[in-house]
Amino acid sequence: MISRVRAVGSAIRHRWRRSLQTRIITTTVLLSATVTLLIGATILQQVKTGLLDSATRSALGQLSSGVQRAQTQFEAQPRASNRAFERTAASIDAELSPRQGEGDFEVSMVSAKPGLRSYGTGGGSLSAIPLALQRTVADRQREAWTYTTFVEPDGSTSPGLVVGAPVQASNVRYQLYYLFPLNREVATLHLVERTMLFAGAALVLLIAGIAAVVTRQVVRPVRQAAFTAERLASGRLKERMTIRGEDDLATLAASFNRMADTVQQQISQLRELSRLQRRFVSDVSHELRTPITTIRMAADLLHDSRADLPPELARSSELLQAQLDRFELLLADLLEISRYDAGAAVLEPEPVDLTGLVSRVISLAAPLAATRASTVIADLPDEPVIVDADARRIDRVLRNLVDNAIEYAEGGPVEVRLRGGPGGVAITVRDHGVGLRPGEASLVFGRFWRADPARARTTGGTGLGLSIALEDARLHNGWLQAWGEPGKGSVFRLTLPWRVGDAITASPLPLNPDEESVSA
Numbered sequence: 464m465i466s467r468v469r470a471v472g473s474a475i476r477h478r479w480r481r482s483l484q485t486r487i488i489t490t491t492v493l494l495s496a497t498v499t500l501l502i503g504a505t506i507l508q509q510v511k512t513g514l515l516d517s518a519t520r521s522a523l524g525q526l527s528s529g530v531q532r533a534q535t536q537f538e539a540q541p542r543a544s545n546r547a548f549e550r551t552a553a554s555i556d557a558e559l560s561p562r563q564g565e566g567d568f569e570v571s572m573v574s575a576k577p578g579l580r581s582y583g584t585g586g587g588s589l590s591a592i593p594l595a596l597q598r599t600v601a602d603r604q605r606e607a608w609t610y611t612t613f614v615e616p617d618g619s620t621s622p623g624l625v626v627g628a629p630v631q632a633s634n635v636r637y638q639l640y641y642l643f644p645l646n647r648e649v650a651t652l653h654l655v656e657r658t659m660l661f662a663g664a665a666l667v668l669l670i671a672g673i674a675a676v677v678t679r680q681v682v683r684p685v686r687q688a689a690f691t692a693e694r695l696a697s698g699r700l701k702e703r704m705t706i707r708g709e710d711d712l713a714t715l716a717a718s719f720n721r722m723a724d725t726v727q728q729q730i731s732q733l734r735e736l737s738r739l740q741r742r743f744v745s746d747v748s749h750e751l752r753t754p755i756t757t758i759r760m761a762a763d764l765l766h767d768s769r770a771d772l773p774p775e776l777a778r779s780s781e782l783l784q785a786q787l788d789r790f791e792l793l794l795a796d797l798l799e800i801s802r803y804d805a806g807a808a809v810l811e812p813e814p815v816d817l818t819g820l821v822s823r824v825i826s827l828a829a830p831l832a833a834t835r836a837s838t839v840i841a842d843l844p845d846e847p848v849i850v851d852a853d854a855r856r857i858d859r860v861l862r863n864l865v866d867n868a869i870e871y872a873e874g875g876p877v878e879v880r881l882r883g884g885p886g887g888v889a890i891t892v893r894d895h896g897v898g899l900r901p902g903e904a905s906l907v908f909g910r911f912w913r914a915d916p917a918r919a920r921t922t923g924g925t926g927l928g929l930s931i932a933l934e935d936a937r938l939h940n941g942w943l944q945a946w947g948e949p950g951k952g953s954v955f956r957l958t959l960p961w962r963v964g965d966a967i968t969a970s971p972l973p974l975n976p977d978e979e980s981v982s983a
Contacts, residue, residue, distance in 0.1 A: 484678045491671065494621065495670040495671075496667050511652055513800050519608060519624065520627075522626045536555055555639075556562070571642065573627075573637065574637055575601055591613050594607045600628060600638050601638070608627070611624075627641070682710075691704050696724060700727040700731075703720045705720050706720070755790065810856070811855070812851045815852045816847040817847075818844060818846070818889065820858060821890065825879060828866060831866060834921075839871050839879060840876045842880045843879075848883050850962075860935050860957060861945070867894070868892045873896040876895060877893065878892070879892045880972060881970050887965075887971070889981075890972075891955065891956045896953070898953050904945040909930065932957075936957060940967070941958050942967060946974045957972045
């Protein structure tokens with residue numbers, strides 16, 4: 464039951480966040496209901512006040528007439544005895560009491576003098592007169608009224624109005640009271656309440672329907688614009704909104720279509736420029752191979768004969784050989800980048816032992832580490848770690864990371880770790896060199912980006928190594944991330960799935976070496 468309630472609550476919250484129409488309709492209904500309740504309460508209060516005022520005026524009028532008639536009869540016998548007064552009071556009570564068809568009320572003659580008897584038309588009419596009202600009439604010697612509750616013989620209660628006044632006659636100590644039940648007024652008020660409730664509910668529902676229709680007219684073009692924008696974002700550049708009418712929404716659709724035309728034109732131009740750029744790079748790279756091959760042959764000949772050349776020519780042949788090696792590497796990297804840009808890069812997965820692969824990369828980097836006075840420390844599992852990957856590309860990524868770490872370690876150690884976990888396999892390469900400044904962790908993978916342009920390159924890199932490494936990682940559906948702080952060195956983490964195409968949820972190794980937990 465609790466889970467069902469939570470599911471319903473979650474669905475309502477989701478609907479509230481995602482639907483503009485739902486928020487508008489709900490807000491309109493709540494505001495309309497609040498206003499309707501306030502207006503209804505005000506009207507009911509006015510009706511109630513009007514009914515009670517009308518009943519009070521009618522009761523006071525009837526009381527005034529009754530007091531005059533009672534005074535007339537009492538004044539007719541100014542020196543009568545108490546018994547005569549009592550008979551007169553009983554006669555007045557009977558005379559003023561309602562006859563059939565005259566109304567539903569009771570009359571009581573209450574004695575204000577000890578020894579005189581009080582009279583009432585109903586069995587409980589005397590007890591129904593509040594003592595506070597009797598004291599008020601006696602003290603002020605004028606008419607007064609109050610609302611009270613009558614107790615019926617069966618024990619039920621009903622609202623009522625009691626009005627009273629003293630009978631102003633010589634030697635008379637009586638007070639005349641009229642007791643009026645307010646059942647009709649209460650019934651009328653209940654009828655008005657039910658009518659107002661029904662009318663208010665109908666009004667709120669009507670407003671909700673109107674709000675739904677109006678918001679639908681407004682939201683529908685917005686939804687169409689969002690749907691069209693999503694299709695444009697997915698690459699369907701010919702999608703357009705339908706223009707209906709000449710109102711503001713039609714202007715919105717027309718403006719959106721003009722924007723889409725501009726975006727399509729710009730994207731088409733950029734695609735064409737990108738295609739030309741890729742073709743230029745590819746063509747130039749291929750065309751340069753023929754002259755480079757010829758130059759390579761001549762350079763090899765000079766390099767092999769450098770012992771017979773003068774020292775300055777021998778040094779020049781060595782420099783030529785080194786620069787040709789770097790130039791060929793640059794051409795190879797440009798061709799590889801052009802394949803990625805053209806979407807022509809192909810993955811050739813096979814079972815690969817990462818433990819052995821990392822060991823070979825470290826062994827090949829040992830001469831470079833020796834020249835840089837650095838040491839590569841390997842932290843590898845004892846057993847093989849087999850993943851489904853392209854060995855050539857992973858080897859290229861690791862060689863690039865290890866060589867870069869050695870170059871920037873400034874003679875410090877380079878740590879290479881390998882761990883496997885449920886979410887995938889991770890390899891981290893850490894150096895303790897200059898590190899990275901804030902914001903550079905996302906820039907290091909840019910093409911031809913260098914942290915310090917003035918720093919001399921010693922490994923003959925082209926500036927495309929990390930860009931190609933990032934593309935190789937993405938081709939495996941993996942991660943290649945960087946972390947660094949000035950003076951603390953940097954960490955590069957390669958995370959691969961066990962099988963190509965699987966999703967990675969977490970990395971077995973932390974990116975930040977100061978963190979104990981592994982961040983995704």
